[in-house]
Amino acid sequence: MPFLVSPARFLIHYVTQRPLAFALLALLVVGGSASAVGVQYAMKLLIDAMTVHAPARGAVYLALAAFVGLVALENGLVRGASMLLCNITVKSGVRIRLDMFHYLTGHHISFFQNQRGGSLGHRVGALTGSFAALTHRILMEITPPLIAFGGALLIFAAIDWRMAAVITLIFASASIGLVLLGLKGDRHHKAFARRASESGGELVDLVGNIAAIKAFGARRREAERLRGYFEAEGAAQRRGWLFVERIRALHDVALVVLVAGALIWAVERWAAGGITAGDVVVVSAMTFRMLNGSRDLAMALIDTSQQFSYLRETLEIVGTPHALTDAPDAVPLRAAQGRVRIDQVRFGHDPERPVIRDLSLDIPAGQKIGIVGPSGAGKSTILQLVQRLHDPQQGRILIDGQPIDRVTQESLHQAVAVVPQEVLLFHRSILENIRFARPDASDAEVRQAAEAAHCAHFIAALPQGYDTVVGERGTNLSGGQRQRIGIARAFLSKAPIVLLDEATSALDTGSEIEVQQALEALMADRTVLAVAHRLSTVVGFDRVLVVEQGHIVEDGPPLALLRTGGAFRRLWALQAEGLDAPIDRSVGMPRMVAGTAWRMLGLGGKPPLRVLERQVAG
Numbered sequence: 001m002p003f004l005v006s007p008a009r010f011l012i013h014y015v016t017q018r019p020l021a022f023a024l025l026a027l028l029v030v031g032g033s034a035s036a037v038g039v040q041y042a043m044k045l046l047i048d049a050m051t052v053h054a055p056a057r058g059a060v061y062l063a064l065a066a067f068v069g070l071v072a073l074e075n076g077l078v079r080g081a082s083m084l085l086c087n088i089t090v091k092s093g094v095r096i097r098l099d100m101f102h103y104l105t106g107h108h109i110s111f112f113q114n115q116r117g118g119s120l121g122h123r124v125g126a127l128t129g130s131f132a133a134l135t136h137r138i139l140m141e142i143t144p145p146l147i148a149f150g151g152a153l154l155i156f157a158a159i160d161w162r163m164a165a166v167i168t169l170i171f172a173s174a175s176i177g178l179v180l181l182g183l184k185g186d187r188h189h190k191a192f193a194r195r196a197s198e199s200g201g202e203l204v205d206l207v208g209n210i211a212a213i214k215a216f217g218a219r220r221r222e223a224e225r226l227r228g229y230f231e232a233e234g235a236a237q238r239r240g241w242l243f244v245e246r247i248r249a250l251h252d253v254a255l256v257v258l259v260a261g262a263l264i265w266a267v268e269r270w271a272a273g274g275i276t277a278g279d280v281v282v283v284s285a286m287t288f289r290m291l292n293g294s295r296d297l298a299m300a301l302i303d304t305s306q307q308f309s310y311l312r313e314t315l316e317i318v319g320t321p322h323a324l325t326d327a328p329d330a331v332p333l334r335a336a337q338g339r340v341r342i343d344q345v346r347f348g349h350d351p352e353r354p355v356i357r358d359l360s361l362d363i364p365a366g367q368k369i370g371i372v373g374p375s376g377a378g379k380s381t382i383l384q385l386v387q388r389l390h391d392p393q394q395g396r397i398l399i400d401g402q403p404i405d406r407v408t409q410e411s412l413h414q415a416v417a418v419v420p421q422e423v424l425l426f427h428r429s430i431l432e433n434i435r436f437a438r439p440d441a442s443d444a445e446v447r448q449a450a451e452a453a454h455c456a457h458f459i460a461a462l463p464q465g466y467d468t469v470v471g472e473r474g475t476n477l478s479g480g481q482r483q484r485i486g487i488a489r490a491f492l493s494k495a496p497i498v499l500l501d502e503a504t505s506a507l508d509t510g511s512e513i514e515v516q517q518a519l520e521a522l523m524a525d526r527t528v529l530a531v532a533h534r535l536s537t538v539v540g541f542d543r544v545l546v547v548e549q550g551h552i553v554e555d556g557p558p559l560a561l562l563r564t565g566g567a568f569r570r571l572w573a574l575q576a577e578g579l580d581a582p583i584d585r586s587v588g589m590p591r592m593v594a595g596t597a598w599r600m601l602g603l604g605g606k607p608p609l610r611v612l613e614r615q616v617a618g
């Protein structure tokens with residue numbers, strides 16, 4: 001979005017979205033301010049009509065009618081402007097936040113990893129606030145005193161040009177002096193904004209980690225830590241606030257002196273017969289109004305400048321160009337079969353230090369591939385590359401013959417279902433959470449997916465069944481239940497390609513059996529790439545890749561690899577030692593996994609661990 005590059009373009013973009021409304025608003029503001037000037041002049045006419053030697057009732061009532069009429073007009077126009085501004089601000093606020101949500105969610109995943117979620121949310125809200133504040137300041141606080149000043153100048157010039165000149169000088173020097181002084185306080189306001197963002201982010205972080213706070217009995221300790229943030233924010237706020245109050249006080253002193261001076265001068269001129277009593281009233285009223293106006297104008301200008309710098313700072317973060325975009329001629333992916341081809345791919349988060357080196361791989365549609373290897377070898381990165389979460393520095397990836405960087409990211413993500421280790425759930429009902437994978441799915445389809453993913457049983461036991469709200473990030477469900485909801489989503493999505501990233505490694509024995517069964521059902525008829533630490537979970541797959549330092553060091557059917565005694569065999573031997581370990585010593589559930597592997601191998605009867613070992617060892 002090009003308008004995110006500068007505050008001025010941001011403002012202009014949203015003002016020009018509603019040209020008629022803003023034009024009408026400007027008319028109302030100008031009309032209201034001009035009426036306010038007219039009120040002052042009508043007051044002079046009224047006093048003059050009353051203080052001539054033989055007052056004519058008609059002239060007095062005419063002036064009175066003009067005075068009252070203008071007061072009513074001014075108030076009517078100002079109220080109309082306020083109501084219209086309220087309407088525009090609310091509508092623009094909705095639009096800005098939706099635009100920002102759309103833009104933000106287009107950022108690369110690493111953008112969010114480097115930001116605090118709470119702080120980003122705060123900033124999106126603040127953009128709306130800045131737009132509202134700036135339109136209000138410019139239209140309601142800067143325009144009226146400028147028009148009042150122009151009108152007053154005309155009236156003063158009609159009475160005495162010297163007075164007009166003096167008043168101009170006073171108004172201009174008071175406004176400019178205040179703005180210059182006020183801008184010196186900018187550092188206080190910036191410090192306050194920074195502290196407020198820090199303490200807001202800290203609070204969001206704490207609420208997000210409430211389970212850890214309770215688990216470690218850290219409420220008191222964290223409240224003390226939070227006190228530090230709040231007090232620092234409070235001190236910064238006090239410094240900025242008091243700075244503004246000192247400027248206001250200075251202005252008040254100047255105001256008293258200047259109003260008194262103008263009034264004495266006007267009275268002297270009246271005594272000398274130079275001006276009328278009405279002139280005296282209008283001079284004193286307008287001087288007072290203008291000096292007050294100069295303070296309001298200066299404050300509004302200072303605030304506008306602060307809002308601009310805050311807006312600029314926010315846009316620099318939120319408006320960062322997207323790192324990964326759809327190609328201009330991108331078309332939706334037509335993924336019917338789910339064949340995946342990785343062709344000479346080289347990728348590194350830092351291009352100088354590749355994580356994946358010259359990786360080539362052809363996965364026919366429907367094939368199930370297990371990716372194993374030591375930690376940090378690049379296994380998850382391969383899955384990320386297939387989802388186009390990163391673009392390789394060299395080579396390309398194709399799905400059903402279409403390069404994934406030439407298709408829309410949305411269609412790609414719809415063709416690839418991911419079941420991660422930690423399934424992310426929304427604070428919504430189970431039904432909505434499963435349906436998230438395909439919003440147009442009927443209730444019956446959602447239920448079918450849940451049944452296929454072995455969820456139906458535990459959902460039926462929940463208080464409101466499918467309508468049960470799962471709690472923030474699904475905390476009301478167990479890890480295994482969350483995992484099966486993730487699998488139900490993948491079922492519902494009908495994606496021909498499924499990526500499993502350590503989908504079972506965090507589960508206990510009981511959960512793993514259910515999840516494993518759900519996964520087996522999901523994998524049927526789909527192309528599967530599964531990263532697994534537990535080798536037994538991939539022993540029934542068509543093919544296993546052993547990845548080391550971004551290379552494929554072995555590729556073949558798991559049993560054949562086990563017999564040849566290479567890298568997979570070595571990894572297996574290492575884990576097989578754990579198979580005989582007692583359950584409570586083992587991490588997870590080796591015995592159960594071995595059982596699953598036994599079934600996957602199509603071997604009947606009881607899966608004795610040593611027998612399994614011997615079987616795969618040939």
Ligand SMILES: Nc1ncnc2c1ncn2[C@@H]1O[C@H](COP(=O)(O)OP(=O)(O)OP(=O)(O)O)[C@@H](O)[C@H]1O
Pocket residue numbers: 110349350355373374375376377378379380381382
């Ligand atoms: N966002 C990132 N920025 C920089 N380096 C990263 C990032 N994510 C991963 N890496 C690095 O890339 C390498 C491969 O990571 P990857 O997660 O693919 O390994 P893995 O084989 O899946 O490991 P594990 O089995 O421990 O999950 C690691 O050295 C890791 O530190």
